[in-house]
Amino acid sequence: MKHIAYFTWVLTSIFCGAFVFASSSPAQSPSPLIQNVAGRKTISLNGDWHYLVDPHEEGIARRYYLNGKPFGRRDFVEYDFNTAPTLRVPGDWNFQRPELQWYEGLLWYQRSFDYHPQANTRTFLYFGAANYRARVWLNEKPLCEHEGGFTPFNCEATSALQEGANVVIVSVNDTRHADDIPSLRPDWFNYGGLTRDVLVVQVPRRFIDQYSVQLDRGGSHHITGWIRLAGDSNESQKATIRIPELKLSTEAAVDKDGLLRFSLDAPNLELWSPEKPKLYRVEINAAVDQVSEEIGFRTIETRGTDILLNGKSTFLRGIDMHEEPVGRSGRAHGENDARTLLGWAKELGCNFVRLAHYPHDESMVRTADRLGLMVWSEVPVYQGVDFKNPQTLARATQQLTEMITRDRNRAAIILWSVSNETPKSSERNAFLQQLIKTARTLDPTRLITTATNQTNSTEPQKKIFDDPIIADLDVFGVNEYIGWYEGVPADLDVTTWATPYEKPMIVSEFGGEAKYGLHGPVTQRWTEENQEEIYQHQIAALRKIPFLRGTSPWILKDFRSPHRQLPRLQDGFNRKGLISEYGERKKAFYVLQKFYRELAAQTP
Numbered sequence: 001m002k003h004i005a006y007f008t009w010v011l012t013s014i015f016c017g018a019f020v021f022a023s024s025s026p027a028q029s030p031s032p033l034i035q036n037v038a039g040r041k042t043i044s045l046n047g048d049w050h051y052l053v054d055p056h057e058e059g060i061a062r063r064y065y066l067n068g069k070p071f072g073r074r075d076f077v078e079y080d081f082n083t084a085p086t087l088r089v090p091g092d093w094n095f096q097r098p099e100l101q102w103y104e105g106l107l108w109y110q111r112s113f114d115y116h117p118q119a120n121t122r123t124f125l126y127f128g129a130a131n132y133r134a135r136v137w138l139n140e141k142p143l144c145e146h147e148g149g150f151t152p153f154n155c156e157a158t159s160a161l162q163e164g165a166n167v168v169i170v171s172v173n174d175t176r177h178a179d180d181i182p183s184l185r186p187d188w189f190n191y192g193g194l195t196r197d198v199l200v201v202q203v204p205r206r207f208i209d210q211y212s213v214q215l216d217r218g219g220s221h222h223i224t225g226w227i228r229l230a231g232d233s234n235e236s237q238k239a240t241i242r243i244p245e246l247k248l249s250t251e252a253a254v255d256k257d258g259l260l261r262f263s264l265d266a267p268n269l270e271l272w273s274p275e276k277p278k279l280y281r282v283e284i285n286a287a288v289d290q291v292s293e294e295i296g297f298r299t300i301e302t303r304g305t306d307i308l309l310n311g312k313s314t315f316l317r318g319i320d321m322h323e324e325p326v327g328r329s330g331r332a333h334g335e336n337d338a339r340t341l342l343g344w345a346k347e348l349g350c351n352f353v354r355l356a357h358y359p360h361d362e363s364m365v366r367t368a369d370r371l372g373l374m375v376w377s378e379v380p381v382y383q384g385v386d387f388k389n390p391q392t393l394a395r396a397t398q399q400l401t402e403m404i405t406r407d408r409n410r411a412a413i414i415l416w417s418v419s420n421e422t423p424k425s426s427e428r429n430a431f432l433q434q435l436i437k438t439a440r441t442l443d444p445t446r447l448i449t450t451a452t453n454q455t456n457s458t459e460p461q462k463k464i465f466d467d468p469i470i471a472d473l474d475v476f477g478v479n480e481y482i483g484w485y486e487g488v489p490a491d492l493d494v495t496t497w498a499t500p501y502e503k504p505m506i507v508s509e510f511g512g513e514a515k516y517g518l519h520g521p522v523t524q525r526w527t528e529e530n531q532e533e534i535y536q537h538q539i540a541a542l543r544k545i546p547f548l549r550g551t552s553p554w555i556l557k558d559f560r561s562p563h564r565q566l567p568r569l570q571d572g573f574n575r576k577g578l579i580s581e582y583g584e585r586k587k588a589f590y591v592l593q594k595f596y597r598e599l600a601a602q603t604p
């Protein structure tokens with residue numbers, strides 16, 4: 001009898017839960033993204049959050065979002081956040097509790113915070129990233145849902161906030177699906193959870209939500225841009241933009257789309273470059289709202305097979321990296337991790353980093369701005385994508401839009417990459433062309449790229465890069481693993497490289513695996529000597545490619561990947577790093593460093 005009653009309750013809850021959620025779904029997309037949250041009045045919600053795992057996805061039916069108490073006399077409640085264990089935010093759940101290391105699924109977070117709403121303000125909950133699907137409730141009210149594990153979103157909380165104690169509940173689900181971005185089998189660890197900062201952001205009722213401040217493409221002394229005000233458009237349509245150090249100031253005027261546009265002549269501007277990463281304090285004052293941040297100015301263009309930074313041909317001395325810290329497990333986060341990872345790149349002699357294969361934490365690109373590293377930033381359109389599916393395209397478009405919106409004022413970013421290693425097909429082409437179009441519309445000032453791996457030749461030692469998508473790009477990336485997945489390192493000595501396209505090429509991946517501390521003959525795979533040998537032959541071959549304008553080998557540091565299960569050698573890590581997960585340098589590190597130092601000496 002007791003059992004029947006229990007199951008009737010479960011079924012009723014499922015029905016009611018589904019109804020509650022469905023009835024509130026239309027209002028649930030996030031609000032437009034607020035740029036530069038660091039420049040806003042915020043309260044951090046980082047810290048310990050209670051959590052409940054939900055492997056059977058019953059939390060909606062059981063109404064976890066109501067934050068119930070199990071000891072009430074009327075309702076039957078079988079969960080309790082307040083006595084539940086905690087997870088640190090920001091952070092993936094996998095490496096905080098051993099029992100969650102391989103957990104992929106739904107998990108519920110809860111925490112409370114004090115707040116004192118102020119008149120004439122609006123308040124948003126901001127999430128730097130939640131991998132992969134997130135739903136947010138505040139004080140039992142649904143706020144918003146978001147998809148995509150590497151880009152930020154914010155939900156308006158103004159009307160759900162209470163004076164004093166508030167309770168926020170977030171469900172995060174990192175189950176992989178074939179039609180998601182990324183798809184089912186990325187070669188990296190699927191870190192679940194609230195992996196980046198969570199903030200309460202307070203702004204005036206009418207506020208500056210997005211803006212663009214850039215040098216005109218082609219010219220080096222003319223700044224143009226736009227400012228967007230959110231809120232009631234009857235209130236104010238004016239803004240001033242100032243760069244105090246240059247004693248520059250101008251008024252922005254509203255255009256037909258409601259954007260406040262401006263332009264500024266800046267004859268004495270010092271341009272941003274890796275050698276001198278000059279940033280200026282830019283202030284935007286819109287009467288109703290003010291915001292400021294440090295912005296650098298540079299131009300980036302192509303001419304034939306050249307990449308021109310500030311009008312001068314440049315060679316990108318790069319390295320690829322995943323967003324994993326050195327010396328601890330989990331997702332990297334924050335400025336300290338960024339400084340460590342980018343510091344290694346600087347030590348290698350890099351002027352460029354490829355942030356693979358998804359948008360990294362905002363602190364990475366801000367640190368790159370300050371350290372003087374040019375950046376390739378990418379959306380996780382990675383292998384095995386469901387190119388025929390319009391919803392998959394919508395997901396990719398959304399992530400691309402969020403990436404560009406967050407980072408459009410970072411001088412460091414020179415390349416937006418729309419994908420990595422996708423097989424040629426007409427559906428693939430149409431999908432990527434749409435993304436390229438979106439990127440160009442959102443940001444006409446940067447270069448568009450993608451990492452290809454498709455060659456066209458019946459002779460293995462003749463590499464012809466004629467993937468048709470190259471026609472739509474400014475710069476094309478090529479991933480190749482001669483000497484590791486293909487042939488032996490000496491094959492590189494006789495390989496020839498050709499392309500029908502008159503465009504700059506970056507070898508965006510090459511390399512091979514080595515276990516730090518394992519030594520042996522150069523012919524023995526997994527030894528540092530073998531990896532060193534691959535790098536030596538690669539570098540000799542790269543020197544001979546006339547249209548090569550950059551290299552970013554795979555990869556700075558060994559990283560976790562469920563694909564890599566060779567005992568004692570991989571143990572769950574892709575070992576193509578130049579340093580181990582503990583920061584120990586392998587021999588190939590010094591081979592690349594020598595090459596880059598030599599290149600830097602040739603092109604100051």
Ligand code: GCB
Pocket residue numbers: 187357420421479509554574576
């Ligand atoms: C690739 C992928 C990268 C992999 C790498 C490898 O081509 O772009 O994500 O991790 O090869 O190690 O196989």
